[in-house]
Amino acid sequence: MTDRLAIIDLTGEQVEIKDIPEEVQRMYLGGEGLNTYLLYTYLPPGVDPLSPDNVLIFGAGLISGCDVSSSRFEVTSKSAEGQGGFGTSNSGGFWSAELKYAGFQHLLIRGKAPRPTYLWIHDGEIEFRDASFLWGHDTYESIELILDDIGDRNAQVAMIGQAGENLVKFANIMHGLKRAAGRTGMGCIMGSKMLKAIAVRGTKGLRVNDPEKLLETFASHRRQITSTKIYPVISRYGTLTIFLIQNQSGMISVKNNQYNYFAEAEGRLDDEIFEEQYKTKSLACFGCPLRCSHRYRINSGPYAGVWGEGPEFYMMAGFGPAVGNADWDLILAANTLINRYGLDVGSSSGYTAWLMELWQRGIITEKDTGGLNLDWGNKEAILTLIHQMAKNEGFGGMIGQEASRAAEIIGKDSGRYLYTQRGMMHESPENTRASRATTLAAATANRGSDHLKGRCALEFFAMPPEVLAKIYGKPVASDFRSWDGKAWMATWTQHFTTVADSLGYCKFATIWPGSTHNLNYPQFCETIKAVKGWDVTPEELMETGERIWNLERMFIQRETGVLREGDIPPSVYFEPQPLEPLKGEKLDRDEYDKRLDEYYGIRGWTREGTPTPETLKRLKLDREPSHLL
């Protein structure tokens, strides 16, 4: 089975189809890895992210659609948010598998459509279709209208809402009712290309190397995932279960990182209350036994009748403690809104929290906000800001358009309370300064402030050193506050998550979120063998992760030149935590710099954070861009 890349030029409505050479796949797998290779190769250096010259790349995972929990796709481009560095995002759902069944592994989209357009990709055909009738509609409406337009209810749709159309810097690409490729403004790039949606449907099927072996692998991985201790919890509550633990261990952002524990949430915000009062059903991504997504409905109160899908821990914490709110109803109402508009939860709640702190400190008043009262937890103001951001209206509209540059417009002392990295809003719920590996890995992640690459979840469970040593291959301290071995733990985690995102595996089905019995490198190798017939070792896969990571770094170096200074966590991480537990915990700046040196040393980078020529040679990156594809 040869995987194919479609190069789609929206300006001239042209399509070119290429076979992806095995040599390139072995070096970069698929998903995030091959997307990065395509970005590095096809993007002309130095272009404006919103210009037609920017490329928007969709990639299914290498083995997407073939194994349990492997149905994720990656969207990669030059970032619309922040400094215009490495933009990438990952989403689950059904789109990735369907794209593969439709005959494509990757889509590279360039140019700009002359009118609103959507793509209809089915069984090897790519059609450009008029999307004028969709423009201005939100994602829920768009699904309904697109399925009606193409007359195939089995199609899967990735699309933007009004936020992407209006070029909000933190607009998402959405899929289904809640699946989102968020952060770095991939929806903004899609909007700038006048591309409303990509609908896919495939019935061709995938011929794999060894179907019997794959069935066996598939069954054994399913058994493995459903036998872990975390499975009954995650299949019932999803990521919401993290909330109580994060809050009660004093590791959550409260009121824009001013506090680290939110007492008001006790007995009001937790996963069981959601389960009892709002949830109506569990739903899954394609091929996944975890079913961690929920459908919900609000039955009473001011938001009665609101329905939707989600929410995740990030929504709960971002529109909960981060903005001083302990009301589930508001969180769910906001969740429905941001999913329909296609806004990123981390950034939209992060900016809301920042503005509320500015209001608290008197830096902004009703004159700035256009009459909005931004007291902590003011529900109507929170929802109004969401509407404004997405529609580019009023004060919220300015935030949506300017993102972190808004601090320059507001002026005064406002920038002091804006916590960003690489120009990206620090993910609002994250307040993990006491846990060293997680802090280091998130801070050094290539898109900036990234818990999905950064969260070293096994750090939090005080695991015996021998268990940690077995997983990481080197000694790692059990105490999350210790730095010993953490630079390596951060490096290992970054490689692991990158491999998972390149293969298409959901990280929740892997050992990443906290169960050591979930899928790991050896299981990845089994699937690759059954699907592709390649004999790959865990060490090779780990090196592949490192190669992709370094190529991403080279991209950042080429496009922004910001290296070491972009690897420092937000300033607030160097302040002591005010509340118990973990009161007084902070990062020490000298210690952090020392550990950053250690991390660079492990990576084979200079003190400035540049990969050395020897490192590039070792990873076979010294000839990139190699133009093999």
Added chain:
Amino acid sequence: MAQKTFFIRSEFCSGCGICQLACSLVKEKEVNPAMSRVVIERQVLDGLMVPHICVNCKKPACIDACKRKAITKDPETGWVTIDRDRCNNCALCVGACPYNAIVVAPDKQVLLCDVCGGSPKCAEMCPTGALQFADRSEGIVGKTDTAAIDIWK
């Protein structure tokens, strides 16, 4: 001999399609949900996931509809199967089936579940119990005296 057949509880179906992947690997030796004998009707906006599979009716309408006598019911096991040599893919059975359980494949071939000789991989791998292969004199709903117990798996 106790007969077994499929029982469906749509409420539990998460829409994951593991049953379809397993079916296409077993039956077609490829990964292709479109060739699966199980169909999941996914009403995305409603959050409804409804599996369809042959439930081996006691009086199968498909057998009455078939002009070529290609569909038969085994009196002992109760299983309804299609004889590919006799079938000309006219799809009269598809229209007759009250459960939308007979599938027209992308290549217009008519596909009907054959319960894999009594050990269907789809039901074995269903993570939620939405699709179960059980004794048809018992069903899966459970006894009255256990009716008030939490049924979420």
